[in-house]
Amino acid sequence: MGRIALTGTASLLGGRLLRRLAETKGPDRLLVVDVAPPPAALAVRHRAVDLTAPAADQRLLDVLREEQVESVLHFAFFTSPRRDTVHTHELESIGTLAVLAAAAAAGVGRVVMRSFTAVYGARGQNPAFLTEDRPLQPDPATAWARDKLEAEQHAASFSRRYPDLKVAVLRFAPLIGPGVHTFYTRILDRRVVPLLMGYDPLVQMLHPDDALGAAEAAVDRPVAGPFNVVPLRPIPLLTALHLAGKIPLPVPHPLAYPAVDLMWAAGVGEAPGRFCDYVRFPFVADGERARRELGFSARHASRDALLAYIGYRHPQARARAAEAPA
């Protein structure tokens, strides 16, 4: 039986998946392909491959062949927007190309790739539930979404050209929950949280346990194509902020976009101005296909994920909430 190779094990989801698979499949069947070595306690094989290096696909191909890899779990993506857009592009778009090319050449049976529901793009015209056949239309000016979109396009193109290569793309809703540290949670950690005046879209918050469950289900099933991985029920943004005990600060949107851009340029912001779209319009996805073909359905609603995060990050706030009669 061949090995399972993982990339992006330094990310929350990749790291947790590595630990879980080490328990269920045994460390011998795993191989970490990453620049950083995995924790020594896991006793998992590690081969250093830099996906941003010029000949990454050749190097990866050699590794996949030598280690007799049968499936690749590709989790090397950044959840938070970064200022170094060149490196991000090299890793996410070109790196995915290298992973897919090497996997196809090495005869690897399947690839599971991490993606984001945000790649659909937040638009006023979105239906209440985005299904997988909806075209991906993120804001073309956002480098963050453009790189993810390109990675998705590479995956679709390789599935078409190599019918033997089963590429499953998991589009995770934004993760909120214990252990999550992203730009979403950094914004949520503030006492006063700005939001757009007059807008209150439904948002999805996915508990990391559910995300892990979906990733595990995808490892074992020979499915291909995109799958939305979403929580049970979305929650209005304003309701979420009040549940978390935040003070919402409504900002008129013509002011918010340039202000956020200015803060991003000044080095104090968490995201470029275009990200305001994600708190202005909905990008709620439908999990029906994952339920049908992956056998995965979430156990937590967005609200549970949020409360779990608040309990993890701000235990004293949780205690105050518990004080109040239920």
Place this chain on the structure above:
Amino acid sequence: MSSRPKVVLLRPATRGEPQRDAAPEATPRREGLLVALARALEAGRHGLGWENVADLWSAAYFSWHSEDVDEFGRDARFIETIRPLLEFLYTVWWRVEPAGVENVPAEGPALVVANHSGVLPWDGVMITLALRHEHPARRECRMLVLDMFALLPFLAPTLARSGAVRASQENGERLLRQGELVGVFPEGVKGVGKRYRDRYKLARFGRGGFVRLALRTSAPIVPCAVVGAEEIHPVLAKADWVGRPFGLPYFPITPSFPLLGPLGVVPLPTKWSIDFSDPIPTAGYGPEAAEDPILVNRLSEQVRSVIQRMIDGRLARRRSVWFG
């Protein structure tokens, strides 16, 4: 025929009984607003902290919003909060007189198709109320609203919380497949923003999207005619160039708006009637009939003429705009 003002008393809507497929009925309030205020004041003796402000704000928010909504954003407690205002408009302000409510099926999916008028989507709110209060099965009608309302700041979240859904084939189909009662205005912008001189003349019914929706889900179509809403904001002229920078498809000029400023959004107290006609079954055609443009157009015209006939009948009997 005597035209006496008639006040219709409402039967109480379902209380506590959770709607099918709705969010878990409003979670019990965590604590009252007054309790939170007292807590904040108590804590404030040692200096008011951020936590107290956040708590107070949160208590105020959850005293009229639920902590949980359904998958389309319908908020049971918010509906309960705005209920007195809407019932005032229904019984006192517009004295809505519904007829043929029992033509709406008591269960299962159905598509209520109505004429659109009145600048703001008050007609949708009143149709919802008529069905919620006067229908034997207390049916909850989910209105599909125009993009321009569903995307407008402030109005959009309010509509979503009160159970309206942005009009699109996907959303309508999902609701109908869940067995919900769905309301649509096929005239769209052309209907709601029409000038006073064009009142009660039905505009084109889109491209028959509502018929395709009904055919695909085998939902019967219930034609519905609203009379009285055309006069609540008589649009004398349109200055669309004013609204364009704000993302509005039209900018109405009425006798009171924008002349009287915010007062201009107060609708005139006309007398309303809402008629529901016999349902038109669509199950016999089969879902593949949705791809037949000739049939779709024929059904669309049929529904349009039924509604126009109901409107004309009402108008012929109507003596006064204010008293019916």
